[in-house]
Amino acid sequence: MATTQPETRVVFTEKIGPSVGMWVMIAIAAASTALMVFPVWKTGAVILPVVSFVLLAWWLRSLSITTIVTDRQLFVGDAHIDRGYITGATGYDSEDARTARGTGLDARAFLMVRPWAKSAVRIDIHDETDPTPYWLVSSKRPMELAAALTS
Numbered sequence: 255m256a257t258t259q260p261e262t263r264v265v266f267t268e269k270i271g272p273s274v275g276m277w278v279m280i281a282i283a284a285a286s287t288a289l290m291v292f293p294v295w296k297t298g299a300v301i302l303p304v305v306s307f308v309l310l311a312w313w314l315r316s317l318s319i320t321t322i323v324t325d326r327q328l329f330v331g332d333a334h335i336d337r338g339y340i341t342g343a344t345g346y347d348s349e350d351a352r353t354a355r356g357t358g359l360d361a362r363a364f365l366m367v368r369p370w371a372k373s374a375v376r377i378d379i380h381d382e383t384d385p386t387p388y389w390l391v392s393s394k395r396p397m398e399l400a401a402a403l404t405s
Contacts, residue, residue, distance in 0.1 A: 266323040266402035270392050272314045273370035280310040319366055319392060323402045328377070330366045330391050341378045343403035345396030348372035354390055364389040375399045 284307035292299040322329040327336055346354055351374035355367055364386050367374060371392035378388045393399045 262324045264324050268321045270319040270371045339379050339381045341380045343400040344376045345400035346374050367392045
């Protein structure tokens with residue numbers, strides 16, 4: 255007889271991708287390779303910017319973060335933790351998040367922050383076997399994420 259496991263319900267999901275400004279920066283960086291190569295290799299002035307843009311775009315997309323909160327677990331990028339270890343969550347606006355990433359940061363904290371997401375959530379952790387006191391995670395909707403984790 256097969257046992258059925260209860261379904262896991264997704265409570266919150268968010269994807270933090272690069273901002274428009276980051277895409278403009280890699281387009282400028284790729285285009286600037288044409289200026290460097292043009293005096294030496296005319297054909298390369300066309301090929302190299304395209305190759306550079308593709309590689310930089312692939313790299314930039316790899317920096318995206320997906321956050322998923324279920325009834326049982328929290329997934330942030332490749333990291334995950336059972337919600338039983340989460341003791342609290344606090345959403346920070348851009349100014350408070352700046353302090354949390356800077357002078358208020360504990361060196362033992364787990365960080366999943368991106369410069370294009372100004373706000374963040376501090377997720378307090380209590381696990382006797384893990385010295386990590388909290389996770390600091392970038393979020394565009396920090397209050398919603400904190401509410402999903404504390405409900």
